[in-house]
Amino acid sequence: MKSKTFIFLALLVIGIAGSVIWVIISDYNERQKHMATSVTKAVMYKNSGCQCCDKWATYMGRYGYNISVQPVSxxxxxxxxxxxxxxMESCHTTLIDGYAVEGHVPVEDINRLLNERPQAVGISAPGMPSSSPGMNTSFNTPYDVYLLDQEGNSKVYASH
Structure with missing residues (x-):
């Protein structure tokens, strides 16, 4: 009877360890898919007390972006x-390679912007969408990211 219990527990531990390894590898692969092609430097302007902005900068750093945080008044x-x-305003404005990135925009939208290089001011996730990167909430609220043109117009660039 003890050997059956031991085998069951051993298989359980192996199964849990395999699941943990799979999650780690999946997360790594997801990050690699969205990595900047090289370290991309950016400047983020934010109010000094805003912590979600810092969380967004940390999130971007995981994908190869070097965000210089500039608190301003x-x-x-x-x-x-x-x-x-x-x-189209949000809590922070980031300048990346000639574009303004307003708010908690996901890395895949920024990478797309930098790859496509449209004639635009930049992109925005207006407000502070609860399920956007850096907000770290458990809500899964859909939101849009908008492309901003030179004339002050906007159109949906991506939906999340």
Whole structure:
């Protein structure tokens, strides 16, 4: 009887260990799929007290982006300077390779933007979508990312 219990427990441990390894490998593969082709430097402007912005910068760092965080007291001026329409604003504005990235935009949308290089000011995840990167909530609320053009217009670029 003891040998059957031992075999059962051994198989259980092997199964759990295999599952853990599979999760680690899957996470690694998912990250590799969205990695920047090289380390991409960026500057993120944010209010000094905003912690979700820092979480987004950490998230981006996992995918090869080197985000320099610049706390500022003049966010409205930053948004005006980089032509972010008021209905597209979020808590932080990041400059990446000539584009403004407004808010908690997922890495795959930024990579797409940098690969396609459209004539645009940048992209935005307006507001602070609860299920966007850096917000770290358990909600799975759908949200859109918008492409912002030079004239202040926007159109859906990606849906999540």
């Amino acid at each position: 003049n966010m409205p001026e930053i948004k005006d300077k980089y032509h972010i329409p008021s209905d």
